[in-house]
Structures are given as structure tokens and as C-alpha cells.
Amino acid sequence: MNVEKISVALNKRTLKRLEDRAKLEGVSRSRLVEIALVDYLDEFSDDNSNVLGILNLVYDDTAGNEIIATEHQFESLIISTLHIHVDDKNCMEAVALRGRRADLENLVKSLTQIHGVKKAKLMISLEVSR
Structure with missing residues (x-):
């Protein structure tokens, strides 16, 4: 090395x-x-770089339909989603993502604007070639 x-x-x-x-x-x-x-x-990679990341999303279950609709708009970025029922009113998702960093950030921005979203935290894992 x-x-x-x-x-x-x-x-x-x-x-x-x-x-x-x-x-x-x-x-x-x-x-x-x-x-x-x-x-x-x-965490500070170029907006045009291709990255892998995980989105941690916590929300009130009343926001579910709007979240699903938003995720469908960005489906080309989504590799997989794990959905967890935290309790009778709250859900959590771990969403595996791949794409341009700017596109991932736009997905997070769109989700945070939904009423009932309590947390939307993106963790960039690494840059990848596409």
C-alpha cells in the first residue's frame, strides 16, 4: 500500500x-x-459523485402513503427498504440507496417536507463507480 x-x-x-x-x-x-x-x-463528497448510503427514516404512521408515493418518485435510487413498526403510531425505515449524491439529498429533502416525518438522516457509506 x-x-x-x-x-x-x-x-x-x-x-x-x-x-x-x-x-x-x-x-x-x-x-x-x-x-x-x-x-x-x-460526508462531503462531490454532489455529482455516485455513492452508496443508508437513509434512516422515522415517521408517524399517518405519513405512510405520502412517503410511499415519494419513494416511488425516486425508485431508481432505492436498492432495498426495511420497514419496522416501532409501536402503534410510529414506523422506522432503513432505506439502502445508490446514485448521485445530489439525487439522494433531493430524496431526503422531499421526505423531510412530509408532515409526520420525525427524522430523515442520510449516512453516505462510500463513493462507487457506476
Whole structure:
């Protein structure tokens, strides 16, 4: 693997947390920092980049029909959906998505505008070639 060495200054508390987590995960500090940086940078990928992501959606069950209609408008992005009945009034979905980052963001924006949606959080997993 082609790697570059860099130097990072951390306060003692952060360094201790890093060392504890690295030990718990069974990886080096360098590897843990790399994992964290990749995750952070993926959150800010280019709008035109193709990405995989998971949408966590929590909503009042009265919003179900409008959510389904909106998801159908964006069906080319949706790989799979897991629907969970949280209780007698609330539902949660985990929606696996693939497509241009901007398109995924538009889906999230459309869903958050629906009355009854309590949470719509997109987590970008990685950039992919399409």
C-alpha cells in the first residue's frame, strides 16, 4: 500500500481516547485515524459523485402513503427498504440507496417536507463507480 506519513497534534484527552479505541478495535492508531478521516471526507463528497448510503427514516404512521408515493418518485435510487413498526403510531425505515449524491439529498429533502416525518438522516457509506 502506498502511504504518506503525517504528523498530528492532539490534546492528551483526545490521544487517550484514540489509544483506548485503537486497543479495543485491535488496530493501530494510524489505521483508526485513516478510518475516521475517510468516513468524515465521504460526508462531503462531490454532489455529482455516485455513492452508496443508508437513509434512516422515522415517521408517524399517518405519513405512510405520502412517503410511499415519494419513494416511488425516486425508485431508481432505492436498492432495498426495511420497514419496522416501532409501536402503534410510529414506523422506522432503513432505506439502502445508490446514485448521485445530489439525487439522494433531493430524496431526503422531499421526505423531510412530509408532515409526520420525525427524522430523515442520510449516512453516505462510500463513493462507487457506476
